[in-house]
Amino acid sequence: MHKLLVLYGKPKDPDHFRSYYRDVHVPLAMALPGLRSGSYGFDVAGLGGESPYFCVFEASFDSAQALDEALASEQGQKTVADVPNYATGGVTIVRFDVA
């Protein structure tokens, strides 16, 4: 299994982020071809320190190749192109094979 984590810094307008993310971006991401599961949360809190993130999205794919194909697809390009519309606090995206 291959995982994608999208880690969002605190946006300028958290309320706008929340509603745009829920209503527009998550439906785009959840329609990625090959997506096995996806979930997200707001108001990310730190443990033993402050949280550098406001929102986390995580998704599972069968393999690194399946994620590559999802990102290269039309839906993937639409999803990636939408990120600047709300992610005003920056975004860190990482991926890894589950051990």
Place this chain on the structure above:
Amino acid sequence: MHKLLVLYGKPKDPDHFRSYYRDVHVPLAMALPGLRSGSYGFDVAGLGGESPYFCVFEASFDSAQALDEALASEQGQKTVADVPNYATGGVTIVRFDVA
């Protein structure tokens, strides 16, 4: 559902981290009371930039309270106390309710 993410920076000795983590730390974490699922991966890669992390662990609990109880338990204290034994590249720990 409540999620815990443990994000490790690149350690001084990645091979030691790998073996210690797999053989000692993960068994401690997987025995946390109330843990619903847990998974991890090494060699975390960036997407559209460098990855600030080397290893990611993620875990699910029924609720924030269940995670609090897990951390306060004897097993939780043992698990947390073990982190400095291998996490020489720093660690960022965050938690959030799944929306």
